[in-house]
Amino acid sequence: MAGVLKAGSPSYGHWRVLVQALALAAALALGAGERASAHTLSLVVLGDSLTAGYGLPPGKAFPDQLQAALGARGWDVKVVNAGVSGDTAGDGLARYDWAVPADANALIVELGANDMLRGLPPERTKAALAAILDKAKAAHLPTLIAGMRAAPNLGPEYAHAFDAIYPALAGATGASLYPFFLDGVAGDPALNQPDGLHPTAAGAAAIVNRILPSVEDLLRRAKS
Template identity: 55%
Template sequence: MKRAFACWSVLLLLAALFAPGPVRAATTTIVAFGDSLTAGYGVTPEDAFPVRLEAALKARGRDVRVINAGVSGDTSAGGLARLDWSLADKPNLIVLELGSNDMLRGIDPGSTEANLDAILRKLTDAKIPVLLCGMFAARNLGPDYVGRFDAIYPKLAQKYGVPLHPFFLDGVALDAKLNQGDGMHPNPAGVKIIVDRIAPVVEKLLPAQ
């Protein structure tokens, strides 16, 4: 009887030692895919949008890694050409911010729309969730250009059924206190406002952990 009890004790001890522990959810990978507004032009690396977004989401208890896939000066055509490189990171979510340089260069809105359409089609085919960040055209470009450009983002969001953050620079654009000397790129205070407004939207799109 004592021997049987001893055997059961050993078995229970071994079971406890080798029992699997709680499974830790995998880190969620987010790719911030855009131009200089994403890349962090003119601010320190610590103040770039992807870094600040990652910090904000971690402060909300989310285990995330935000990859900075912003390229200063990039257009929608440039983004489309390099998209496959970022897909190699196997992201769980892409925050897509492109088009401002197209607008600043006066590129035909039809071309911008076609490039963004192709990007969204690739992401849809790859089954990668995306948050589309909109942009507004400078009003001095004239009502025809402004109307065609501003309509791109709502139109594509509806076409592909993706969430739209209507204006990436919401609360920051045209405020000298929140922008660098060029009046176009946010300073650290401006980046904070952008992140404060977009982080709750991004969090809702993250997989359960």
């Protein structure tokens, strides 16, 4: 048959080398793809007791349940619980350099509730959060800031100033914004512990369910 390559001919030798080269290239590409898919993303949640899991059994804090939910959706991610009960935004800033490792891939900032409960000046909270976001931006770390809202008993003037912190910072720094971390949970006795401030395990699950699309967007940014 015309055009058939015969073993031993120069053309056959060239063809064989070409096929081997293509096979090697394909194998290398497949190996690279497998290595990329095996890379576990590191997502740090820098927060207060709402992140730390105050009053919750092991494995039921927000970061734990978030990792489980992301895993169920196919994400290879380790969610690091960098929450400390009682922390203000200033406290979070003070420990940022050791709480957020250099190899982190993404960051969620959940701070400000204790500032509000203590009636700290909103401009002070805003300055601390801005410094945290500036650090993350300098490290090219995709960040989601979770907002908080002032309690009604603090008055409308305080509430107006405090509630405006989070959208203003997201707009100024390019961070993603989840407007209210306790959305759908705050004020619901069935989803909060007896103190009325900290979510139950079911409450943490409700937070995860609502924030999950925003976190997935954050992880897509980290991967890109």
